[in-house]
Amino acid sequence: xxxxxxxxxxxxxxxxxxxxxxxxxxxxxxxxxxxxxxxxxxxxxxxxxxxxxxxxxxxxxxxxxxxxxxxxxxxxxxxxxxxxxxxxxxxxxxxxxxxxxxxxxxxxxxxxxxxxxxxxxxxxxxxxxxxxxxxxxxxxxxxxxxxxxxxxxxxxxxxxxxxxxxxxxxxxxxxxxxxxxxxxxxxxxxxxxxxxxxxxxxxxxxxxxxxxxxxxxxxxxxxxxxxxxxxxxxxxxxxxxxx
Numbered sequence: 001x002x003x004x005x006x007x008x009x010x011x012x013x014x015x016x017x018x019x020x021x022x023x024x025x026x027x028x029x030x031x032x033x034x035x036x037x038x039x040x041x042x043x044x045x046x047x048x049x050x051x052x053x054x055x056x057x058x059x060x061x062x063x064x065x066x067x068x069x070x071x072x073x074x075x076x077x078x079x080x081x082x083x084x085x086x087x088x089x090x091x092x093x094x095x096x097x098x099x100x101x102x103x104x105x106x107x108x109x110x111x112x113x114x115x116x117x118x119x120x121x122x123x124x125x126x127x128x129x130x131x132x133x134x135x136x137x138x139x140x141x142x143x144x145x146x147x148x149x150x151x152x153x154x155x156x157x158x159x160x161x162x163x164x165x166x167x168x169x170x171x172x173x174x175x176x177x178x179x180x181x182x183x184x185x186x187x188x189x190x191x192x193x194x195x196x197x198x199x200x201x202x203x204x205x206x207x208x209x210x211x212x213x214x215x216x217x218x219x220x221x222x223x224x225x226x227x228x229x230x231x232x233x234x235x236x237x238x239x240x241x242x243x
Contacts, residue, residue, distance in 0.1 A: 001030070001208065006039040006173050006183040009101045009132055011232040012077045012088065015122045017182035017195035019084040024201035030209060038109075038118050040102040040169040041181045044235035047097045049133040055093040062236055077237070080195070080230075081126070092129030099166065101132045104142060106162035107155045116145045176219065180231035187212060191219040195230035 003021070007014035025031045051058065060070040071090070078088040101121055108117035120141050124130040130137050135156045142152035155161040176185065184192040184201075186208050192201065204222040231238055 001033060001205070001212070002035045002037065002187055004037050004039050004185045004188075006041040006169070006178055006185075007181045008041050008043045008232065009098050009121045009125055010095065011043055011181050012081065012126065012237060013195040013230045013232055014182040015086060015126055016077075016081055016084055017184070017230070018119075018122070019086060020195060020198045021184065021201050023084065023198040024205060027198075027202055028205045030205075034205070036115065038105065038114055039173065040105070040166040041173055041178070041183075042098055042102070042166075042170065043181070043232050044097075045099065047095070047235065049097045051095040053095065055090050055095055058095050084198075086126065088126045089129055093125060094129060094131040094133075096131055096133030098132065099163075100135070100138060100156055102166045102169075103162040104138045104152060104156060106165040107152055108142065108145065108147060109165075110162075111147055113145045113147055117142060117147075120145055180233035182231070185219065189219060191221050191223070193221065193223040193231060196223060200224050 005018065005021070007018065021036070025034060025036075028034065053061070056067050056070040056074060059065070059073060060067050063070070063073075065073075074088075074090045078090065081088045105114060105118055105121065108114050121132055124137070124141055125132050130141075132138060132141075135153060138156055139149045139153040143149035173183070176183075176191075180193065182193075182195060186192070186204065190204065190208050192204055200222070207222070
């Protein structure tokens with residue numbers, strides 16, 4: 001079984017969804033026969049690298065709300081993250097363009113470290129307050145995964161390196177009609193949209209394992225309405241409603 005995951009490194013629900021998928025896989029009897037591959041998706045391809053605003057200010061501007069309302073909305077997302085063992089430090093997050101981070105992930109994939117570098121990039125942005133649009137920072141992240149720092153830096157400085165790999169992922173996302181992330185495609189036939197509950201992922205894994213046949217390649221949406229807001233689209237993320 002192969003799971004392709006479209007996500008962006010500044011999408012809060014992508015990190016949450018990743019962790020919930022991992023929790024589901026840990027409970028799935030056939031987890032050793034599951035391959036997870038990460039795909040590139042830019043929420044805001046036109047975003048500058050250096051943004052002189054806090055994440056609260058960015059959210060407030062995007063939704064036309066006050067800074068206090070933005071902080072409350074982010075707190076709600078942070079609580080969801082905490083529910084899967086993640087710590088989000090919104091006050092130190094550095095909004096940035098993620099194209100180079102995606103190129104770096106492709107560099108890591110070529111060296112068999114895609115999963116590890118993907119995790120480190122998400123952690124760097126959401127927890128450690130690092131600028132993942134900065135070449136030196138990205139090179140450091142690569143080195144922490146055991147890869148050659150200078151090779152990574154050289155690849156980053158060549159803006160054409162791995163750029164086509166990123167664009168191919170984004171083109172496939174368009175073909176699938178993916179407009180928000182995280183988005184999970186199982187065996188190119190079944191789809192799960194959003195940071196669904198762990199139980200939803202586990203149920204989908206079990207269902208696909210049982211149903212998998214040589215059926216035509218048609219995406220079957222296994223998402224639940226309860227998590228409809230747990231996606232990010234066009235640089236915007238759903239704001240959790242107060243319960």
